[in-house]
Amino acid sequence: MAHSLIKCDLGNGERASFWYDAWCHLGPLINLTGNDGPVRFGISSQLSVADACEGNIWHLPSPRSDQERELHSFLDMFFSIRPDAGIDCYKERSNIKEWSSLIWFKGATPKHAFIMWVAYLHRLPTRDRLHAWGISTPTSCCICSASEESHVHLFLRYPFSKQVWSRVQSHLRLRPLAFHTWPSLLAWTKIKSDLAPPIIRKLACQAVVYHLWKLRNTILHNQVLFSPTAAYQEIVTEIRNTIDARKS
Template sequence: MIVLKITFCDSLNNVSFWGIKPKACDSWLWRSLLKLRELAEKFIKCNIGNGAAAWFWFDNWTPLGPLIKFMGEGGPRALSIPIEAKISSVYDLQEWKLQPPRSDKALALHVHLSTLTPPNTLDRDDCYAWEIGGKNCGGYNAGRTWEVLRPRSTIKSWASTIWFKGSTPRHAFNMWIVNLDRLPTKCRLASWGMQVSTHCCLCSSSSETRAHLFIDCTYTKVIWSFIFSKLQITNLRLSSWNELMKWAASRSTSCPQTLRLLIVHALVYTVWRQRNNLIHNQITIPPATIYKDIDRQIRNSITARSHMKKFRNLMPLWLR
């Protein structure tokens, strides 16, 4: 957590927190805090009071941002203002003590400061605020800060078929990886330069790709035939991953979308687990047994979520 109110104590030797250079002897925690400065400085705004605490070069007290970044490392020399100067030391007798501008950036700073009333020793103390979009959050706001640091992308068209309400977490995560085609299938392993056979270990007849493993493999086709027979679905042939996702996203009275998603999630998860079981443990399980395992998983999912509206009528449709 980043602390909003930054107090510069004697241990910093009167050096701005924003200008400290990391040292090899620093603790891990201190180095971690210093790394966060780039993220934090865009949110911490210094509101000038008497100018006694705010740093002229490092604090974000003008619309130009930290002046050391606006003017560059040569700024202190160009304006004849020490790098460690406080704002209160840069004005005298109601005037800003600045050298005549010799660059466009220096001129922009002069123009801005000319619109400000120099701080007065009788004014309130300088203070710091956490601002997002020019608005004071009244303190650190984790939610709004996260949205700025990690803006949301547009919702993917397939999101509802992966992260649907009532999904089994491990099934959904595995389905997410599969949909992105990130599973380490043998073809992908070979494309990375690994010396492995690309033949499917379940049928040994074709190269092991995502589409083959979950759709075209004769081993998986047997499982699909059991499922389609149970659902009383005929004349349906899936030929690609996109077609499978399209079928999972569709709906009908006899086979609602939620039931289809449970089936696809469970089949993809179980077939991939059996593939790994065969490769790493040399254990062969017939498709009929895998189907029974999928059947049990679907029944358990429906039973555990029977209180949810979309799951209430699924069991009769699955057990018919």
């Protein structure tokens, strides 16, 4: 019981257990991979985070499953260990947020979960945030140029986004609903039904948000346009692959 109330602020990684401490936002990795994780990943259950990483290089074997590839990608993208970062510190976790189950759940795709987490907290570098930071940039949406580019506009209210949400819901044989706020999207993921239980809704939700952000960056940096149909097909293919990889 006490362990579930403690989080680890990662420093040099020498004290934090790679498998059993909550040193990243996925929680204890042993809960994500199961008890056979240390064997499959070749990292002893007794090792610290620092033992598993040297600078930006993680001592992990070549991945042999989708879950292993996703964990590799997550660690490579978002974590590095610095010996001079100070000692790892442990403190009491804050109250669990209502939205945490939408983002951090067993079976989530790490890259999707991360973007969903940052988007839900309105921390992605959308144009309205860049402008608020004092960066000289237009605030209009880089896709439609008709509204200010905010998290709510980009992911929920932009007509392109609405079409993608509608197509994904129809694929799940659900009546399409428009989401105007993040809480309404959160409530939708919690609805239980035989056709689309919460786990499927959460996987779909995260995939849509991830691909909308990816699409936005492709348009902004490469001037390459996609149709809602193309975006929808890519999302459905990725969700199907995720389900197939976790049939057990």
